[in-house]
Structures are given as structure tokens and as C-alpha cells.
Amino acid sequence: MKLATLKDGTRDGTLVVVSRDLARSTDAPDVAPTLIAAIERWDEVEAPLRERFEALDSGAVDGVPFDPAAAHAPLPRAPQWIDGSVFQNHGRLMAQALHPGRENSYEEYPLVYQGASDDFIGPCDDVVAPDEADGIDFEGEVAVIVDEVPMRTRAEDAEQHVKLLLLCNDVSLRGFVARELATGFGFFNAKPSSAFSPVAVTPDELGDAWREGRFELPLHIQWNGEWFGSPNAREMTFTFHQLLEHVTRSRRLRAGTIVGSGTVSNEDRAAGSACIAERRAIELIEQGAPQTAFMRFGDTVRIEMLDAAGASIFGAIDQRIVALDGVRAVGAAS
Numbered sequence: 001m002k003l004a005t006l007k008d009g010t011r012d013g014t015l016v017v018v019s020r021d022l023a024r025s026t027d028a029p030d031v032a033p034t035l036i037a038a039i040e041r042w043d044e045v046e047a048p049l050r051e052r053f054e055a056l057d058s059g060a061v062d063g064v065p066f067d068p069a070a071a072h073a074p075l076p077r078a079p080q081w082i083d084g085s086v087f088q089n090h091g092r093l094m095a096q097a098l099h100p101g102r103e104n105s106y107e108e109y110p111l112v113y114q115g116a117s118d119d120f121i122g123p124c125d126d127v128v129a130p131d132e133a134d135g136i137d138f139e140g141e142v143a144v145i146v147d148e149v150p151m152r153t154r155a156e157d158a159e160q161h162v163k164l165l166l167l168c169n170d171v172s173l174r175g176f177v178a179r180e181l182a183t184g185f186g187f188f189n190a191k192p193s194s195a196f197s198p199v200a201v202t203p204d205e206l207g208d209a210w211r212e213g214r215f216e217l218p219l220h221i222q223w224n225g226e227w228f229g230s231p232n233a234r235e236m237t238f239t240f241h242q243l244l245e246h247v248t249r250s251r252r253l254r255a256g257t258i259v260g261s262g263t264v265s266n267e268d269r270a271a272g273s274a275c276i277a278e279r280r281a282i283e284l285i286e287q288g289a290p291q292t293a294f295m296r297f298g299d300t301v302r303i304e305m306l307d308a309a310g311a312s313i314f315g316a317i318d319q320r321i322v323a324l325d326g327v328r329a330v331g332a333a334s
Contacts, residue, residue: 001053002199003164005035005072007122012036013072017053018199022315024063028052035075035200039256042147042163050202066198068315073120073196074166075145075256081117081194082247083141083170083260086110088237090265090278097281110238110246113186115170115194117258123198123315126322127171129297135174136295136321138223140274140303142215142233143168143260144240145200149253158241159213161253165206167197167219168260169303169317174277174294194260197303198315205313213239215305217313219264221274222302223295228279229272231264233305274303297323 002020005013006027012034016025031048032038038045055061085091091111121127129136145164153161176190203210209217216234221227238246243259264274273279280290295301304316 001050001202002205003035003038003049003074003201004066004199005074005076006070007072011076013076016066017049017056018066019053019057019063020205022066022068022199022312024056025066026052026056026061026063036078036256039075039145039147039163042255046163068198068318069122069124071124071198072122073194074164074198074200075196075258076120076122078117078120078145078256078258079254080257081115081120081260082112082243082253082257083115083194083262084110084112084238084243085262086236086238086243087262087265089235089267090263093265093278093281093285097284110243111262112243112247115187115191119193121193121195123195123317124319125195127169127192127195127319128322128324129173129192130324132294132296133175135172135176136299137172137174137276138221138295138301138303139168139170139172139263140219140221140229140231141168141170141260141262141264142166142219142305143196143258146244146253146257146259147255149244149248149257151248151250151252153244153248155213155239155241155245158244161244162203162213162240164200165203165210165215165314166200166258167303167305167314167317169195169301169319170260170263171195172275172277195317195319196258197317201313207307209307213241217305217307218271219274220302220304220306221272222300223276224300225302227272229274231266231271231274233261233264235264235266236261295321297321
């Protein structure tokens with residue numbers, strides 16, 4: 001089943017069911033008006049939403065054309081956004097390039113931070129940045145949406161709480177990263193609003209590629225229309241199930257919490273990268289200095305995941321970087 005949220009002038013938008021080929025959609029106000037309302041009552045609404053999805057996908061319901069540009073993030077705002085950094089290769093590269101000799105804990109336990117969840121942006125909305133000098137970067141990630149997850153949930157019990165899967169562009173301003181990490185408090189200005197794929201899907205939509213809490217498919221990244229990387233998300237060091245065990249060590253998670261993987265990264269350099277910072281780290285290691293600049297105003301990024309037949313699963317995150325005074329489409333009322 002595939003679900004999306006269309007902009008309607010409200011903060012939470014309108015929930016729609018989307019056909020498997022991403023061509024058509026239909027709303028389901030009699031079932032749930034918004035995705036957050038659906039997640040909070042998932043046991044009640046999953047079956048009728050799936051029935052509506054099957055009817056749409058089979059042609060029994062006509063629906064209307066689905067336009068990703070009219071979509072919010074599937075959850076335009078969420079109770080919580082927890083982002084990990086659980087691809088060991090990415091952590092090793094960044095540490096080797098920026099902190100040689102420093103021990104890291106990527107193999108011992110998952111690294112996570114709490115990001116802002118009050119104002120996500122849509123898959124085709126512009127990324128508004130105040131200054132090119134801030135080091136504008138994209139980060140291709142995979143993520144999950146959970147229902148209510150009790151405190152001290154074990155990894156072996158976590159799968160039942162993963163309700164939807166989606167992609168993320170965790171926009172980063174690299175110029176703030178070192179300064180904010182040095183305070184000991186963590187990210188703030190370094191992490192502006194994140195963007196998510198046009199649709200969120202139930203795990204069965206990935207088939208065998210959803211395996212034990214991992215997306216086992218490549219994440220395709222294009223920067224200004226050129227291939228940048230296709231790292232496979234199967235190299236996730238800690239699974240989403242292990243992440244859920246880690247983050248519920250001291251708290252429960254409210255329904256609608258989103259958990260991200262951090263930058264998808266592979267040991268094979270031929271796979272490319274899912275963020276500019278990683279490519280710059282490789283250049284620093286191999287050539288002695290970074291060669292690739294960060295993004296400029298007018299640049300575009302596209303992030304997508306395809307199934308075995310080459311069809312888009314989540315639709316594409318397809319965005320342009322604009323200056324603060326050049327906003328084209330951002331926010332609930334756009």
C-alpha cells in the first residue's frame with residue numbers, strides 16, 4: 001500500500017491512497033483525514049485503507065492523476081524525527097578525513113540525534129538556504145514511520161511497530177557542523193528542514209528487499225542531472241529494529257515518529273556517495289584536498305529508489321536550491 005499527503009492549505013494536508021505505479025490517487029476521508037490520524041489509529045484503519053488501495057490499483061476506483069509536486073512530505077510534521085548515522089563506511093570515511101586518529105563508536109552502538117520535526121518540506125519543494133557559504137549539502141537516506149513503541153522494546157519485537165517506509169533528503173549545512181558539534185549540544189543550524197519522498201509505503205511493497213529491518217536496494221542520487229551515487233542500503237550496520245531498541249532504552253516513541261538511517265554508504269567506491277561531504281572526504285583521503293564544492297543556488301538534487309523491474313517505489317525527491325529571497329514553493333499553503 002502507498003500513501004501520500006496532498007497540500008490543501010492546512011498544516012497536515014489531506015491523506016490520499018496512491019496506486020502502485022504512482023499514477024493515480026484517491027482520498028479516504030471516511031477512513032482517516034490525515035496520515036498522522038491514520039498512524040495513531042493504525043490497527044483500525046490499515047484494513048480499510050488497504051481495501052481502498054487495492055480498488056484503486058485494480059481500476060475499480062478511478063482516482064485522479066497523482067502529482068508529486070502537489071504533495072507534502074507524507075508527514076508534514078511529526079511527533080519526533082530521530083536521525084541515525086548507522087552506515088559504518090560513512091562514519092569511517094568522515095572520521096578518517098576529518099578526525100584522523102580519533103576512536104569512533106560506529107561498531108559499538110547506533111549514533112542518533114533528534115532533529116526538528118515541526119516543518120518538513122515536500123519532495124518537490126525548493127530547499128531554501130540563506131547563504132551558499134554555509135556549505136549546502138544533500139543526504140540521501142532511508143527512513144521508517146512507527147506506531148506507538150513502548151520503552152525498552154527489544155530488536156526482535158520491533159518489526160511489528162514499523163508501519164511505513166520512505167526516503168529522505170536530510171538537508172545539511174556543513175559550515176555549521178563542526179562548530180555545533182564542538183559545543184557538545186549537537187546540531188541545530190546545521191540541520192534545516194528535511195524533505196521526504198512523495199509516498200510512504202507499507203513494508204510489503206519492497207517484497208524481499210525489506211529484510212530484517214533493512215532496505216536491500218540501491219538509493220539513486222543525481223546532482224544537476226548527473227549521476228552522483230547508487231549506494232545500496234543493505235550495508236546498514238545497525239538495522240531499523242536495532243535502532244528502535246536503542247532509542248527506546250530510556251523512552252517510548254509516540255505514533256508518527258520518523259526514524260532515519262543517516263547517509264547511505266557502501267564500501268565499494270564505485271557505488272558513489274549519497275552526500276557531497278562523503279565525496280569530499282574521499283577526495284581528501286585520496287588526493288590530499290577536497291575537489292568537489294558544495295551546492296550552489298539553482299542546483300538540483302534527485303533521490304529515488306527503484307524496484308527490480310526499474311519502477312519507482314516511493315517516487316522521487318526532486319528539489320532545487322534557492323536563496324531565501326527566491327522561494328518558489330515551500331510550506332503548507334504553497
